[in-house]
Amino acid sequence: MVVTPTPRPIFISRSNVWTTAFRQFNRPRFSESSGMLYVTFASDEMEEDAEDLGGPRREFFRLLVRAIFQGSGAFEESPNGFTPKLNIAHVQNGVYRTIGKMMSTIIVQGGEPPAFLAPHVVDYIVTEDILQVRVTPDDIADAELRDSLKKVKQASTVDELEEALDCCDTWRFQIEGLPNPVTMDRRNEFIRNATLYHVILHQQSCFNQLMDGLSYYGVLPLLREHRSMRIFLDMPEKRDEVTAEVLACLLKPSYSVLGSDKRPKEELMVVKFREFLQCVENKELGEILGARTLTEEEKDFVQNLGLGHILAFATGSSKIPAVGFQPNPKIVFIHDEIKRHPVAHTCSNELLIFVNAKNMADDDEFEYCFVVALMNGALFSTI
Structure with a gap:
């Protein structure tokens, strides 16, 4: 089975990702299709509806991976990673099979890999031989x-x-x-x-269903034929974090032409953006904003802010997908003397930075506006 160009609509609630995703993936007609997911999010307050050019889909996959391992009740965490948890009702309802289909879809359609499984789980999936499982x-x-x-x-x-x-x-x-x-x-x-x-043996029925679901899109045979593909499922010994340098290189500036009077201002904004990334990476942002009277909520957010938040704001994905981003992320400059808070277009992986005297000033205005935008992502991000 290959991904077909015919879109496959899926309607998801951010406040209940697991339930809404499971209902749709569990529908026979839905799982029989191989079309690219076309994601629409909804919430109690408003309905979000925009053309899905990739951003909503990537965000959905990121939320779905978290829901699979934290919200489904199908896994429990060991020091080495997640392992299936025997749940009789889940076995009866085919939950593990549906999770396998979800994982296959995420891998094939370019989401963040569900690489949270303990190595022994992946050993058994790729060999189906208990004698070859390391425990x-x-x-x-x-x-x-x-x-x-x-x-x-x-x-x-x-x-x-x-x-x-x-x-x-x-x-x-x-x-x-x-x-x-x-x-x-x-x-x-x-x-x-x-x-x-x-x-393994105690959860054999869970493994059987999970492997059956991973056959969706032909992922299971590929895993067994190309063992290196297990990185899509394996919990890495050390999780790779997005660095300031990687993120700065990933978000390519879309400059005005050389010689334009706009170009020097845009280059200055890139310098400020890269300094902001360094401050986040080095946990210096609290010091930079020290002269401001921050709310307790803002203080907590600044303390826990990571570079993955910034990547997710711009693209809908907190990690770089295994197949990369399509289209490539970029920074777009908007010359506007009124607007200051950055805006993200996750469908096109664009981070919009406003160029004006306030943001270019030698103070903390740009950093603070960026923090506000990140805290209120739904208001400053469009799909």
């Missing part, structure tokens, strides 16, 4: 269970091993095939097999 106790989401297996691993004497095994007595005799008795020589076998049971 450690840190793959277990339940803290008490995880700690009990770690105690077994750390035992240095027979007495310590017996004491650690006592903590496992509530479940270990219910699992057929575990070593019994557990000796120092066989404790690693005990730990591996117990972990495999708790993170």
Whole structure:
């Protein structure tokens, strides 16, 4: 199955992304289609309706990834990443299959990859062979269970091993095939097999549905044929953050022609914008705005502001999609002596910066206006 040019409309509530997305992806007619999603957002206060040239779709995918792992109730988090959580009602309703279709759609249609799965989950998805799955106790989401297996691993004497095994007595005799008795020589076998049971075998029905859903668009066969593609699902050991330099290079200025009297002013605004990015990256923005009397809400926002917020404001995506942005993001300059707050057109990945005496002044006006725009993204962003 390939993406077809025929648009596939989808209507989403930002306040309830999971429920509204699941209702539509779960419709047989909807999931039978392979068209590019055409996203319309709605809220209780107003209906947003504009041509989706990519921005709303990317924003939806970003919100959907978060909803899958935080709002669906289908996953739980371990120290190594997210793993399916057995939910009988979800199995009966095919939720894991639908999530697989969502993930396939996100990957194929250029969203932020749903790369939050623990490595053992992806191992099993790409091999479907439990003997090839790498596991450690840190793959277990339940803290008490995880700690009990770690105690077994750390035992240095027979007495310590017996004491650690006592903590496992509530479940270990219910699992057929575990070593019994557990000796120092066989404790690693005990730990591996117990972990495999708790993170895969116990949730086998969830994995079966998830893999079935990932067959949508032919993603599962591609994952198994090209193992390097697992980066679309794997929780990276270290999450790559958007840097000021990367973001500055990503948002290319659309300057006036050389020799124009507008050009020097635009170049000055780019310098101020790059300084703003550096301040955000270095957590210096609070100091820059120190002379202002900020509200408590503004103080909290400034303290937690990251470069991903700025990228999401301009494009609808807080991370760079695996397939890149289409069209390429850019800065557009508007010479206007009245307007000061930047505006984003996420459909075309444009950040509009207003060039005027107020924004060019050697004070904190430009930085403060940018913060206000970011805080009130819905007011200063159009789709």
